[in-house]
Amino acid sequence: VCINTAGGYTCTCAEGYWLFHGQCQDIDECRYGYCQQLCANAPGSYSCSCNPGFVLNPDGRTCQDVDECEEEPCNHACFNTYGSFMCNCDEGFELASDGTTCMDLDECSFSEFLCQHTCVNSAGSFSCVCPPGYYLYEDDRSCEDINECDTGNNTCTTEQVCFNFQGGYTCLGPLQCEPPHVAVSDNQCMCSAENPACKDRPFTILYRHMDLPAGRSVPADIFQMQATTRYPGAFYIFQIKSGNDGREFYMRQTSHVSATLVLVRPIKGPKKVVLDLEMVTVNNVINFRGSSIIQLTIFVSEHPF
Template sequence: MLTVLVLALCCIHSGNGQTCTEGFAYDRRARVCVDIDECRTVPDACRGDMQCVNQNGGYLCIPRGLYSQPTYPRAGERAGGRVPAIVEREPAYSDTSRGYPEAEPYPLPPPPGPVAPSYPIVSRSAPCILGYTLSEDGTCNDIDECVTDSHQCNPTQVCINTAGGYTCSCTEGYWLVGGQCQDIDECRYGYCQQLCANVPGSYSCSCNPGFTLNPDSRTCQDVDECADEPCSHGCFNTYGSYMCNCDEGFELASDGTTCNDLNECGFSEFLCQHRCVNTPGSFQCHCPGGYYLYEDGRSCEDINECETGNNTCTTAQVCFNFQGGYTCLDQLKCDPPYIELSDNQCMCSSENPACRDRPFTILYRHMDLSSGRSVPADIFQMQATTRYPGAFYIFQIKGPGNEGREFYMRQTSNVSATLVLSRPIKGPRVLVLDLEMVTVNNVINFRGSSIIRLTIYVSEYPF
């Protein structure tokens, strides 16, 4: 009798999502399932006088004395790399230490003929172990179950041939879940730095606008858009984008890249004192004739043509400058019965009967006035040059020139008064006012008057 003990070790080894069948372990380097040599790894695999013989996916315990006897293997079954079960006969010995029931030896009747033993062949003339086939030269060659299609791998799995067996695995990008190869969603594990698209068995990385994919096909590199000069003026590169800026005097257009000229003249009417002219990126102030642009670039100053000599007055004339222009004054001529007293004064003698009821003197004065000057404004002062005991003075505006009542006289003392502008006057305009000072002396019963003939040149502009 031969007792054969088959020990099945269920070892499940996982590597990269791969499960091996019983009696095999996963080799991470070769990425295949290899047979476990239980005769070396299992302590006291066989006890007593039993010899341990490793098999593909298991091992056998055989009596040592039977090695030299001719033996014949029993037929078995193989499924997915498992070692076939060996049919045992009734034990002819007792081994309680291995957990077998005790049995009394019983005599065996002699067989009528030779009986084939039921234990595997272990001699040199024995056939090959499971997973191998005997060649014509007597050697054992591995059976490629993957080629012969004798494997039992799931349609979603890949068959990988091993020495004496095979293993079922999944291709790259898949993992084994419940006996089925399922696609690995690499996008869930952050394989891509920015954008990820999962595809069956793989994945694809891409980048957001403003970035380009690096050679590693995973990370993204910022694109320097300013290198292509997308802005009409200045460009500032940012992470994943860029910004355009404009030179002074320009503003960014709605497209974000071009610059439009800024019309500074439209901001305020007070930017220039007279006229504002827009220029690309800036503006210029202009002044009317008779003025020059002040050093601040905005204000207008009067040109004194009488001082610069840039006038048309003759040597017999007197040049009088006013805001924005000038005039040439002819030599004073006094109308009879007046006679010239000085360059700018005419006198009518009291001894001349024709001078009765006429002003004693007429003094000629000239002044300029800005158009639209704010009111009220004191613009001219008049006072008596001599005083007489018991006399008092009356100041008033006489004759035409004040039809619009733009002026009035305000007496400031007994001997003086001030001409006041009460309403704004728009120019250009020339006004002539007779400012009269009446002298009254009741002691000697005297009444006389003097006139200041004031010519006012109102400019065209308020500066």
């Protein structure tokens, strides 16, 4: 632009240009930080733009953060950040690779020890389930035996005795002694030494019951047997007379009048084991030899709890 003056003239440039050696040259506004973020120079002008996550303010130069969470891009929770956003998932879910989708977290796949028995995955959570005969403990993970004999949830008659074991129960009928043995209590049969038919038969047979969890660590002392009457000059021999077909047990004599039944091999259940534990009394002074039996019935549970 030429402007005449008295005795001369001057040249000026349009907006966006500056005069240099008589020539109008473009001003690079971007060089001088005219824009807050992105700048594009043009002949005699410039334009501003913003990075993703921002919008240009009405002044055409500054940028304002966009709140992406208003558009609900996340499955669950959204947190706006400066120029972006972050998604977060509810408990029991995990963020997918797309950064917005929440997928169910299979807690059961993390560890086989999460539940004592069975772990069932569900959307955002999991639950533990116990086998029949057990209830879920207050920690929601452990299984406790239901004592059907205490709760009354059993089928035993009034003539029977309810015996509870881990994961179940059984009904014990009235004691029936095989002649010539006669019942002297509700769990003991006796054969009188005065009865000729009792020769070479056990003097007493005592019936006992116990439960045992499957897979119990071995060796383990599980039952003790002891002479209740001691005779001068007598000694005692303890042995498993029958029922130890799998050789899971042996008798360890702990003193001259007692012995302990030891479990030496793990037993898988459910299983019922009936052992005849014999105590032989020998007295060479009076030339006496007799025996007593404890018939021990062991109910082995199906599970190790």
